[in-house]
Amino acid sequence: MSAERARGGSAAGTGLTGRMPPSSQDEVTMDARLDARPAELLPRLPSPIEELADGRLAERGIRLLLKRDDLIHPAIPGNKWRKLRGNLDEARRLGHDTLLTFGGAYSNHIRAVAAAGGLFGFRTVGVIRGEEHLPLNPTLRFAADAGMRLTYLDRTSYRAKTSAAVVERLGAEFGEFHLLPEGGSNPLGVRGCAGLPAEIDRPFDVICCSCGTGGTLAGIAAGLGPGQRALGVPVLRGAGFLAAEVDALQRAAFGVNSGNWTMAFDFHFGGYARSTPELVRFIADFRDRHGLALEPVYEAKLLYALVALAAADAFPPGTTVVAVLNALADDPGPAAQRRVAPGPGATTPGRGLTRWSR
Numbered sequence: 001m002s003a004e005r006a007r008g009g010s011a012a013g014t015g016l017t018g019r020m021p022p023s024s025q026d027e028v029t030m031d032a033r034l035d036a037r038p039a040e041l042l043p044r045l046p047s048p049i050e051e052l053a054d055g056r057l058a059e060r061g062i063r064l065l066l067k068r069d070d071l072i073h074p075a076i077p078g079n080k081w082r083k084l085r086g087n088l089d090e091a092r093r094l095g096h097d098t099l100l101t102f103g104g105a106y107s108n109h110i111r112a113v114a115a116a117g118g119l120f121g122f123r124t125v126g127v128i129r130g131e132e133h134l135p136l137n138p139t140l141r142f143a144a145d146a147g148m149r150l151t152y153l154d155r156t157s158y159r160a161k162t163s164a165a166v167v168e169r170l171g172a173e174f175g176e177f178h179l180l181p182e183g184g185s186n187p188l189g190v191r192g193c194a195g196l197p198a199e200i201d202r203p204f205d206v207i208c209c210s211c212g213t214g215g216t217l218a219g220i221a222a223g224l225g226p227g228q229r230a231l232g233v234p235v236l237r238g239a240g241f242l243a244a245e246v247d248a249l250q251r252a253a254f255g256v257n258s259g260n261w262t263m264a265f266d267f268h269f270g271g272y273a274r275s276t277p278e279l280v281r282f283i284a285d286f287r288d289r290h291g292l293a294l295e296p297v298y299e300a301k302l303l304y305a306l307v308a309l310a311a312a313d314a315f316p317p318g319t320t321v322v323a324v325l326n327a328l329a330d331d332p333g334p335a336a337q338r339r340v341a342p343g344p345g346a347t348t349p350g351r352g353l354t355r356w357s358r
């Protein structure tokens with residue numbers, strides 16, 4: 001694959017010349033609340049940076065740094081912390097005691113909002129796409145155990161989840177609430193991600209992250225310095241629309257598209273929460289090489305993409321790449337591999353598709 005195939009990014013609003021400052025949300029009331037908490041509940045910020053020695057990258061002259069955002073907080077890791085922090089302050093400022101948000105049945109965001117509600121004293125409501133399935137899967141079990149009330153919207157209503165009619169219906173059922181968008185990707189969430197690059201105390205050229213809603217990429221790209229660029233790896237199939245979403249999120253958060261990001265669309269492995277035997281092998285091999293169990297829905301696709309792009313000389317020798325890890329696998333053992341039914345031995349992304357079934 002050539003660099004040209006790592007396409008995307010909006011041509012509009014190019015010409016970023018400096019780092020966009022995160023918003024003034026940074027000195028906020030949640031700090032006061034956090035100070036009152038036991039040390040183990042405090043966020044680990046800045047998150048650590050680890051150099052990863054991987055022969056596949058080294059032989060192309062590429063240095064890889066991992067930004068270990070998965071270590072920010074045990075229950076609210078990675079971009080979840082960065083996105084929720086400003087939003088929780090805003091909810092508190094507005095006097096709301098209930099957070100309502102949306103997500104799929106395996107949503108990391110639902111899980112994180114449930115945990116944040118418990119930690120920071122909000123009631124929470126999770127509006128889940130599709131029908132209820134009992135027993136609850138581990139994500140929804142965790143959310144329910146953390147006190148989140150769960151409700152379900154059929155797929156048509158879910159598409160209209162932020163329409164006045166649906167929000168009114170939810171209001172009638174749950175009373176007044178503070179609405180957090182799916183994935184926590186609103187201007188406050190995006191601004192929360194913009195502080196990440198400034199935490200990196202060594203020179204780098206490219207920073208990469210996986211993309212679901214695109215909010216993390218929108219924020220990180222906005223926080224880069226001159227000459228640096230961001231690469232997003234969407235985990236959804238047919239994610240061409242995401243370039244417009246990232247553009248819109250940046251404009252809403254900062255008033256301008258930073259113009260320093262692109263996306264590599266070819267690493268979805270069949271789509272959201274799908275996998276192939278090849279990706280499973282990559283995860284197992286990565287664990288053997290580095291002792292890290294990659295989270296399979298997002299971060300394994302990101303790392304796979306980096307290795308594949310390096311092999312295709314998409315990065316010039318001498319490039320330092322930062323990969324943002326928002327999570328590791330819940331289930332790091334060999335059992336993780338049993339989640340995927342044997343496929344037809346695919347060798348390219350998108351073939352031999354199987355669905356994660358945790």
Ligand SMILES: Cc1ncc(COP(=O)(O)O)c(C=O)c1O
Nearest residue numbers: 108211212213214215216298326
């Ligand atoms: C582990 C992980 N990485 C990456 C992402 C993608 O973030 P975004 O929705 O901001 O693109 C998510 C989103 O939920 C996630 O849970």
